[in-house]
Amino acid sequence: MTITITAFEQSPDRGKGLARDMPVRWALEEVGQPYTVRPVSFGAVKEATHRTRQPFGQIPTYEQGDLVLFESGAIVFHIAEQHVGLLPSNANARARAITWMFAALSTVEPPIVDRSIATLFERDQPWYDARLASIEGRLRTRLDELSIRLGDADWLDGSFSAGDLLMVAVLLRLKLSGILDEYPRISAYVARGEARPAFQRAFAAQLAAFNESCAG
Amino acid sequence: MTITITAFEQSPDRGKGLARDMPVRWALEEVGQPYTVRPVSFGAVKEATHRTRQPFGQIPTYEQGDLVLFESGAIVFHIAEQHVGLLPSNANARARAITWMFAALSTVEPPIVDRSIATLFERDQPWYDARLASIEGRLRTRLDELSIRLGDADWLDGSFSAGDLLMVAVLLRLKLSGILDEYPRISAYVARGEARPAFQRAFAAQLAAFNESCAG
Numbered sequence: 001m002t003i004t005i006t007a008f009e010q011s012p013d014r015g016k017g018l019a020r021d022m023p024v025r026w027a028l029e030e031v032g033q034p035y036t037v038r039p040v041s042f043g044a045v046k047e048a049t050h051r052t053r054q055p056f057g058q059i060p061t062y063e064q065g066d067l068v069l070f071e072s073g074a075i076v077f078h079i080a081e082q083h084v085g086l087l088p089s090n091a092n093a094r095a096r097a098i099t100w101m102f103a104a105l106s107t108v109e110p111p112i113v114d115r116s117i118a119t120l121f122e123r124d125q126p127w128y129d130a131r132l133a134s135i136e137g138r139l140r141t142r143l144d145e146l147s148i149r150l151g152d153a154d155w156l157d158g159s160f161s162a163g164d165l166l167m168v169a170v171l172l173r174l175k176l177s178g179i180l181d182e183y184p185r186i187s188a189y190v191a192r193g194e195a196r197p198a199f200q201r202a203f204a205a206q207l208a209a210f211n212e213s214c215a216g
Numbered sequence: 217m218t219i220t221i222t223a224f225e226q227s228p229d230r231g232k233g234l235a236r237d238m239p240v241r242w243a244l245e246e247v248g249q250p251y252t253v254r255p256v257s258f259g260a261v262k263e264a265t266h267r268t269r270q271p272f273g274q275i276p277t278y279e280q281g282d283l284v285l286f287e288s289g290a291i292v293f294h295i296a297e298q299h300v301g302l303l304p305s306n307a308n309a310r311a312r313a314i315t316w317m318f319a320a321l322s323t324v325e326p327p328i329v330d331r332s333i334a335t336l337f338e339r340d341q342p343w344y345d346a347r348l349a350s351i352e353g354r355l356r357t358r359l360d361e362l363s364i365r366l367g368d369a370d371w372l373d374g375s376f377s378a379g380d381l382l383m384v385a386v387l388l389r390l391k392l393s394g395i396l397d398e399y400p401r402i403s404a405y406v407a408r409g410e411a412r413p414a415f416q417r418a419f420a421a422q423l424a425a426f427n428e429s430c431a432g
Contacts, residue, residue, distance in 0.1 A: 055365035056323050056358065067308045073322055074315040092283045095294050102287035105322045107272050113326060121350070127343035134337075142272065149271035 001065040002036060003028065005075075006050070007209065008059055009039035015210030017203045020072040021060040023169040025205055027076045027162065029198035031083035037209065072169075073105045076162055086162040093158055100156045100163025108146060109170045111139040116173060139179070147185045154192060168193030217281040218252060219244065221291075222266070223425065224275055225255035231426030233419045236288045237276040239385040241421055243292045243378065245414035247299035253425065288385075289321045292378055302378040309374055316372050316379025324362060325386045327355040332389060355395070363401045370408060384409030 007021035046057040053061040054070040062069040080086035155164045223237035262273040269277040270286040278285040296302035371380045
């Protein structure tokens with residue numbers, strides 16, 4: 001059965017791979033599953049038709065036969081469960097990989113998204129500097145802890161897993177901030193993720209979609 | 217094999233059931249699994265011994281034999297996978313229930329936690345009112361969307377699942393704010409969660425732990 005995902009017709013990040021279809025594309029490439037993309041506009045994503053698939057009016061969604069899923073974390077997990085390549089076969093190692101999926105989204109991502117919201121929407125406020133310093137304090141605590149746990153390992157727990165995929169996708173949002181330069185181990189970890197052929201294919205696909213939308 | 221979880225020796229919410237051991241206790245009660253609790257102090261949670269189990273210095277953790285997990289979402293999922301009662305047996309319904317687990321933690325919880333951080337740490341700032349209004353705007357958008365999707369159903373997708381467990385646990389953090397009063401469907405949904413015997417047993421256990429810590 002064909003897998004169809006939704007993505008923004010014209011990604012607001014202009015093809016930098018930061019939209020949330022990217023981890024889903026990457027996961028599908030890691031497990032070698034073809035997919036089609038239904039592009040949706042910023043307007044259409046908030047309309048009733050799309051909300052039947054995604055009640056919060058976001059991308060991506062995942063459809064295969066009768067199954068409709070949303071939330072990039074849940075979609076990556078579904079792909080990882082259905083196909084070999086993103087979760088270890090050993091039961092305990094698998095549970096730990098899933099732990100890192102949740103850690104990426106619940107513990108590491110929130111201060112990163114807070115930082116994005118502040119830089120996008122609060123930059124003109126008189127309290128912007130104080131607010132940014134507070135967010136970056138919380139963020140650096142998380143990055144310090146992540147760097148210590150990662151140590152000199154290539155990946156968070158044994159082989160590359162869906163946990164690493166989501167963690168790298170979350171950390172990539174910091175790439176332009178310069179903050180990752182303070183964390184050589186985390187920078188090298190993110191670079192290892194980006195160097196994976198599956199990441200490269202996914203990145204090229206979302207960039208091509210953005211370029212087509214501009215040319216069209 | 218015995219299940220051991222960690223929880224704060226003296227919960228900062230004074231037994232209101234808002235600490236993150238609560239969803240784990242609730243899940244274990246739903247599936248009828250006994251567990252023991254290793255209490256940790258605010259200081260010990262940041263020390264090296266605890267960080268071998270939880271690299272971000274938080275509670276809860278979950279230990280069973282050789283397996284050590286952290287992240288309440290991942291632990292609830294592990295419990296749901298190992299035992300009957302928290303995930304549907306139908307494959308598509310199971311994938312949708314997992315989607316709601318991620319939606320609770322990745323989409324609904326972030327503005328709720330932002331609101332808690334602001335009310336706890338930013339109340340004395342001159343920009344507190346503006347900041348709170350901005351957070352509550354984002355939060356109400358999510359609650360509007362959740363209320364529409366829930367409609368008149370008892371639970372988010374068929375029977376009660378781990379997705380509902382995490383969503384109710386997340387929404388409970390708003391209970392004292394009064395915001396849920398604006399959303400009768402969501403309030404009734406949260407009340408249905410709280411009325412479950414397994415919730416009641418978990419709540420009583422964490423409250424008893426808090427009361428003992430005060431008496432001790």
